[in-house]
């Protein structure tokens with residue numbers, strides 16, 4: 112389920128839980144949410160209006176199966192007696208509520224994924240514990256830290272380079288961090304191999320790669336999003352994340368022998384994508400970008416061309432709808448950290464807005480063509496009017512004679 116789906120379900124869920132019993136659907140026959148009498152169930156009635164004075168908790172570090180920002184929004188609707196409960200109790204209450212009213216297929220998917228994650232978390236032995244808590248000083252190179260902490264625009268621009276329209280690059284991670292993360296990813300792959308479990312791959316086009324969120328790195332990556340990537344992106348991509356990015360899908364991709372060799376031409380399911388090269392022994396694997404497009408124009412003609420040679424430790428930040436791919440790796444191995452960053456506000460707004468000309472190259476071109484046609488038509492009308500007026504003047508002159 113995408114965050115926008117989840118947020119759009121919020122109103123529906125809320126109206127259901129508000130207790131309009133005649134409209135409340137029958138509880139599903141199977142996959143009933145786990146009974147938790149101490150918190151919620153049928154008796155839970157949400158407030159009709161949000162409690163604006165209540166400051167909701169953060170839920171990013173919990174394995175909830177739903178977008179953490181949804182929990183923050185929903186918490187303001189919890190009844191007063193539940194607001195004083197522990198964070199875990201509130202999370203469980205809201206999670207049960209969401210599951211109870213989700214479509215059955217979605218409920219099964221969420222529960223399966225929850226079990227999948229719990230299985231990993233209960234037996235996976237972390238190799239580098241220090242990766243699981245964001246430590247800016249030991250993760251980032253000083254120039255990046257300086258760019259984000261120093262408010263000078265000049266300083267920011269000197270570190271974060273705009274290499275093509277909508278594509279930014281900057282040095283981000285220290286070599287030690289990159290090596291540690293590569294080793295951790297290898298350790299995750301090894302765990303799957305020995306546990307004989309089947310792994311959920313990061314995307315539909317990856318045959319290899321690891322979802323880092325499933326292994327417990329989601330809290331660290333969410334903090335990376337909240338404290339660094341979201342504030343940076345708000346300034347660089349105001350058209351899609353002016354209000355900030357609030358959820359992510361974080362994974363590692365691996366290119367090389369016995370791994371994916373390249374990555375086909377595609378767009379991401381994100382508003383903004385952070386892609387950081389971690390490997391240091393490779394040749395090839397260039398990224399190619401071919402213009403930002405909305406769903407309607409994703410196959411439209413290519414006018415933009417930008418190719419990027421990957422640099423270890425360097426990040427590329429681009430619009431999620433920027434059509435792109437990765438060329439085949441010709442030697443060595445390459446591991447990339449990828450984070451699809453999403454904005455629930457943008458996704459909700461997009462449902463009602465048909466005009467994507469602020470960011471889609473195709474829509475922009477159509478709008479331009481429409482404007483040109485309108486100008487041409489106006490000029491024609493004016494010309495015709497001018498000719499008619501001249502004709503009238505001429506004929507009035509000739510009748511006066």
Ligand SMILES: [Zn+2]
Nearest residue numbers: 405408471474
């Ligand atoms: Zn478009």
